[in-house]
Amino acid sequence: MCIGWLVGPLVGTAATAHVSLLPTVPVMVLGLVQCGVYIPGVRRGLSHYVYGTPAPWRLIAASGVLAAASVAMIAILVADARLPANVQVWTTVMLFPTLPVTCLLSLVISKRRQALVYVVNTAVTMTAMGLAGVSLVFVAGLPVTLAFSALFAALACRSWGWILAAMRELDEAKGAQARLAVAEERLRFARDMHDVVGRNLAVIALKSELAVRLARKGRPEAADQMAEVQQMAQDSQREVRDVVRAYREADLDVEMAGARAVLQAAGVQCLMDQEDSTGLPQQVQSVLAWVVREGTTNVLRHANASTCWLTLRVTSDGPPGGDRTRGAGTDTAARPEPAVIFTMENDGVVPDVIHRSAGSGIAGLRERLAALDGTLIVGPRPDGRFWLRAHVPLEEGQVAKGDASGLAASGWPAQA
Structure with missing residues (x-):
């Protein structure tokens, strides 16, 4: 907007009149300084609008002073006989100077007070322009110009604030839903x-x-x-x-169905690929049910996921080398073992959570799995998803022949 509403028209006017750009440079510099003040100001203004933090009154005051100086310099340029008296061009130029301060004010004051500020600003600007000898045709069009600038600023900034407030309420609702589930x-x-x-x-x-x-x-x-x-x-x-x-000793099938219901209720699409687990030992089902429960809780509390994938595989092959097996010193690549593998993926990776240390819930899952010689992997995948994988080896005869794909196609290193 600084380029389109301020710099562009000024440069075009000077080029048309074949005069030096030097008289217009101070106005353009002030416009750039206003942009520099506006960026931190709008950040703090949105924080005030959404979270109730202190309003950036100092930045608003600085932006107001810069706006007044810009309007004064534009009045001098409009009255300059060397520049063409193109009302359309100067009207476009007047759109920008009051825009930053109007945006900031729209985030910290009510609509009625903003309307009052507009009336006072318009009256002062028209009076100053008239005393400076500016064309009455240009002065008469100022109320419409300033009204458009104020309306555009209010709609844009308040729309941003409304979106951020809706996102905050959504996060609070997800937290409340997790607390209600507990x-x-x-x-x-x-x-x-x-x-x-x-x-x-x-x-x-x-x-x-x-x-x-x-x-x-x-x-x-x-x-x-x-x-x-x-x-x-x-x-x-x-x-x-x-x-x-x-x-x-939670039931695995019940927990899988409950995870789907809870995730979908929270607005997360849940895609499941589950094999029959009725033949698994009760201890294995119980520990995997706890993995499902903890993983679902983590998705609700720590991720901004839109889709979650749950996969349960009962395989006749262990994953490629690196996972522990029941035989000490035996590598799964050399002697495959039957195993059950549960994975939970989501696309809501949060950088702060990735670098956060594992909580007591994950530590508890590792302890439960270790009692069955199982392993747990938690972390981001190369494709940007967050992955939780539990692998529990089974004794011979505890799993029927089925899908033996394991994790060979996933490209994920099997390390605890």
């Missing part, structure tokens, strides 16, 4: 514990009270009541262990 899981676990333990605790309390009363009366039935209390306590302990075991 809260829902806690409520489910609490509900299960209440259903399992609540009734037994109530019965234990009643029988304990009855046993105390019988014991005070010296009745032998007190021992029978306490024996029942002991049995119910043992039953409760067993049931709690069953609940915790079911919570820890």
Whole structure:
């Protein structure tokens, strides 16, 4: 805009009149300085508009002073008899000087105050131009020119602010959704514990009270009541262990279906390529289910993904050399082993997350996989995607013949 609305018309006018560009240089220099002030100003103005940070009043004041100086110099040029009195050209030139300060003001003041600033600015500019001896035809067109500049600035900057505010609300919504998912899981676990333990605790309390009363009366039935209390306590302990075991040993198919539902609810397209996992050992299914759960949580909390790919492969070949196997000192390239491989990819790589150290969730997954001689790879791929890969070796006979593609076609180095 500085080139098209300011520099271009001034250079063209000087060339048409065959006069030196020297009188127009100060105006063009001021225009470039205004651009230099505008860039940090609009950054801070958008931050104020979206996040409520302090407004850049100093930069706005500096931009206003530069705008006033530019308008004064343009008035001198318009009154210069050596330059042609082309109203259209000078009207175009007047579009730029007030544009930067108007953009900044649109981000920090209300629409009514911006309209008031426009009225005052137009009145002062028209008065100054009239006193400088500028053509009345040009002065009469200033309200329209300045109105267009102010309207363009307000629409452009407020549109940017609205887009950034929408992106901030989307990020907050994703965080809230992740917190709600955690809260829902806690409520489910609490509900299960209440259903399992609540009734037994109530019965234990009643029988304990009855046993105390019988014991005070010296009745032998007190021992029978306490024996029942002991049995119910043992039953409760067993049931709690069953609940915790079911919570820890998550079902792989359920977690895969849940990951798809949660990702799609968050606006992430989820593409799945899943083989039948019903024949896998329960320990393998459980640990892979935790990998799915942790990977889904990381996509929701740490990535800006639009698409996520989930792949589950039960292969009769281990990945090419480098992964650990059950036989000490044995390389998978020399003696392939059956294995189950789960990968989760997404296209929402965030640079800050890449360089961030692995959290406790990833460390916990590595520990779970290590108990089964499995490995975990987490990091960006060469094609720009973020990759999470879990490899768990299987004993002979635990996997049927199927897709033995492994990771040979992926080009990813198999290292933990």
